[in-house]
Amino acid sequence: MQNKLQELYDNRDLEGLDALAVPKYRELNKSMKFKSVLMLSCNNIKHLSKIESLDADCIMLNLEDGVSKEDKPFALVLCAFYLTQITKSDKKLVVRVNALDEGGYEEITYLNQFMPDAIRVPKIKNASEVKNVLALLKDDIELHLSIETADAWHNLSSLSVNKKVTTFYLGILDLFADMKLSQSLVNLDNPTMHYMLSHFLVSSKAMNVKPVSFVYQEFKNLETFSKWINLEKSMGYDAKGCISPSQVTLVNEVFVDKEAELLRAKVVIKLFEMYRDEGITGFVDDEYGFIDEPIYKGALALLQT
Secondary structure, eight states: OHHHHHHHHHTTOHHHHHHHOOOOOOOOOOOOOOOEEEEEETTOHHHHTTGGGOOOSEEEEESSTTSOTTTHHHHHHHHHHHHHHOSSOSSEEEEEOOOGGGTHHHHHHHHGGGOOSEEEESSOOOHHHHHHHHHHSOTTSEEEEEEOSHHHHHTGGGOOOSTTEEEEEEOHHHHHHHTTOOGGGOSTTOHHHHHHHHHHHHHHHHTTOEEEBOOOSOTTOHHHHHHHHHHHHHHTOOOEEESSHHHHHHHHHHSOOHHHHHHHHHHHHHHHHHHHTTTOOEEEETTTEEEEHHHHHHHHHHHHO
């Protein structure tokens, strides 16, 4: 199937791709425990085909930045197709559409039938825009918002208009550009950055909205990235945007909830041993996902550390 998709894409056969995207029932992932949010451009079939094997807790299916204007219609249909292939996942599948005045409303209308776990709207400005999106969005789909405009920052406390708005993402580079602040301020020791991170975190938490910290663009500089996530964890963050698998690995390691992990290990051990007594060594639990002997052994090892 991947070869067929690639052939249709290479031949710019949008109608052929669209014919493959047949809506199916999806069991939505409602978990808010995700830590690592990995960005995947939806015009890259090779990357999309690896969604299930990635270590990230949340996959950001990106239709916006990094996808050319000419490729956006193809990215939208490819996104829809892969949603039809993943009817249940322990990863949260979020689609970042384009800005509302650049096709976002139309993309949301199209994606409604394919039921992503959430829609992320970039460049949001005010509560009125949020309400317009909610009026369009299917009831079961969460709404996530990018806080990356001066208007959004100014109106932050008013953007969580109902419980469907569950997550905010800090788009620090776009936000600074819109505020006419130098991007050189994005460094570990800058007091403005500390204030921005603190204000964003506390304001989001006060609204019962999950705050996701900004994407660090220098993906090869893992030493500085590690310092950022340790700083953010000390502030109270538990999630961060990522643009590479190596960033995902570090986020998952730093933002792990040790107490929750130990509790999970105990439950996994109990479940496995119960099923093993019945001759079953591989099964799916509604809350903890697939459990087999290697996962059981991993849980045992965790409790012994």
